[in-house]
Amino acid sequence: MKAKALVIGNAKYGIKPLDNAVNDAEDIAEVLLRLGFDTTKIIDSTAVEQDKQITDFATNLDDYDIGLFYFAGHxxxxxxxxxLGAIDTDFQDEDHAKYTSFPINMLLSYFDKAKNNTNIIILDACREILDKKSWSRSVQNEGLAPIFAPKGTLIAYATSPGQTASDGTGNRNGLYTNALLQHITVENIPIEEMFKRVRNSVYAFSKGNQISWEHTSLTGTFYFNSGQLTHSKDIEYSSEAINDNLYSENTNTLTDSIIKDLKQYNWYVQNPAIDKIHxxxxxxxxxxxxxxxxxNILQSACGSSASAIEFMENLQNSIEKFNVENKNHVLNGMIYETFFNSYGSFRQDRLKDCYLEEIYSLLENNDYSESSKxxxxxxxPYKDLVFYIPSLNTNGISIDLQFSKNQENKKLELKNMKYEGNEILVKKDDMWGGTPEKTVYRSIEFQNLHKMISREIGVPENKLTLNSNMKIVADRIIDYPEYHSIMK
Incomplete structure (x- = not known):
């Protein structure tokens, strides 16, 4: 895939500067670069510069498969x-504003003439300008109008047509772009599904006040991340280490030989390799x-290699020799494998949690403070998706459980699970063969519920507090709903 992107972030408006538009543009540009887009980023553009940059971008797409335009601003x-307003757009009235801004229809016209297969427009641009008293009632506070996309084009709005969008709630990014950043790097989900996830997050983050919207005429299937994502430039490890699937073994060294054997998914090869690590x-x-x-040690242990399991069950003794100047690169690899797959993509729906508690226990030791960092x-970068980050949740997290008693069998059924007032127990809608309409339960001892939730959401057991609306003894059997996930 050969992809080209133009990212514009305008914040220094004379009438109403925006807090997050520049951050939004910078963060989106950085992610698109990591996803393989040939990316141009423009910050605080004038009307003349904006017109030139958009025109140059949209009229030079014939050599690309994908064109993407992102705009954050008024x-x-x-x-x-x-x-789309530039920083010098004249907002004194609607006519002045129109002739000093860029018309989106012109961009669509360029896209319609381009020979590439797919074009994407993302507009975090429905932010309220001011009390536009000199503007006509038909324009005031109405956000953007619906756009109908030419063939091969998807248009994504930060909010539904006719509504205005939030510039953010004190975080680095606006509400919509914040949600977009959480989902755009998830591996192997079609673009339509990705924007559906964004919409659900926007709705949740805004407490139902904002709903994003898309119009599409795409004819093919497009994935933002089909495995090509590279990780943040701030990570100290190489792209080959982050994208473990790209690793090329050099069997002339002991370490490479061990890694090669651990990748065989054969216990009879893996076990002797683990035994050589010392x-x-x-x-x-x-x-x-x-x-x-x-x-690969963690991968082997999760795959039931006996020697790897013994290594992980005695993690502190096993890994102590690799702690050099308060850094332990072997432990960092285990941490990364827990939360990211072999392509460097975040394991959003399923952590590799088989030894999460052992890792967290070790991180409480000051000797491993650098690994905790x-x-x-x-x-x-995934703080709106994960429940626990050591530097942010030093006192742990608290989840509220609501049970009700089934009047027929007298069992306690878990009905709601809330974190910071928001429901986090979500019914799955993509089960093989469909999700049963009627809730199906499985029985579990209440004392085991804590461990199960801890593992699913990646929170150390000693940092997770469960509050219940009923007093329940530890060995009481409760009913837990099947076909549900816990999602922030």
Missing amino acids: GFQKKNENF LIDPLSIDKNKLFILGR FLSQVLL
């Missing part, structure tokens, strides 16, 4: 035609190889 409509001198091995080694670093 947008408005006049008689159902949409315009021979490695951590001072003589590149940190990237130690990081990959850690990833590493965990926080890699999870911070």
Whole structure:
């Protein structure tokens, strides 16, 4: 896939500067670069510059498969035609504003003539401009009008047509772009499904006050991340270490030989490899190889290699020799493998949690403080999806459970699970063969519920507090709803 993107973030408006538009543009541009887009980023553009950049971008797409245009800033409509404001747009009245802004219809016209297969427009541009008293009633506070996309085009709005969007709630990003950043890197989901997830997050984050919207005439299937994502440039490890599937073994060294054997998914090969790890001198091995080694030790243990299981069950003794100057690259590899797959994509729906508690227990030791910082670093970009980040949740988290008694069998059924007032127990809608309409329950001891929730949401058991609306003894059997996920 050959893809080109133009990202514009305008914030320094004379009438009403925006807090987050520049951050939005910078973060989207960074992610698109990691996704392989040839990306141009423009910050605080004038009307002349904006016109030139958009025209140059949209008229030079013939050599690309994908074209993507992203805009964060003020947008408005006049008689159902949409315009993107530059920082020097004259907002004194609607006519002045129209002729000093960029018409989206012109961009659509360029896209219609381009020979590439797919074009995407993302508009976080429905932010309220001001009390436009000099504007006609038909324009005031109406956001953007609906746009109908030419063939091969998808248009995404931060909010539904005719509504205005939030510039943010004190975070780095606006509400819509914040949600977009959480989902755009998830691997192997079609673009339509990705924007559906964004819409659900926007609705939840805004407490139902904002709903994003898309119009599409795409004819093919497009994935933002089909495995090509590279991780943040701030991570100290190489792209080969982050994208473990790209690792090329050099069997001339002991460490490479061990990694090669651990990747065989054969216990009879993996077990002897684990038994050789004590021979490695951590001072003589590149940190990237130690990081990959850690990833594959965890992978082998989760795959039931007996020697790897013993290694993980005695983690502190097993890994102590690799702690050099308060850094442990093997442990960092295990941490990363827990939360990210072999392509470097966040395991949003299913963590590799088989030894999560052992890892968290080790991180409470001050000798591994740098690894705790590493965990926080890699999870911070996903703070709206994960429940626990050591640097943010030092006192742990609290979840409220609501049970009701079934009048027929007298069992206690879990009906709601809330975190910070929001429902987090979500019914799955993509089960093989469909999800049963009637809730199906499975029985579990109440004392085991804590461990189960801890593992599913990636929170250490000693950092998770469960509050119940009923007093329940530890060995009481409760009914837990099947076909549900816990999602923030």
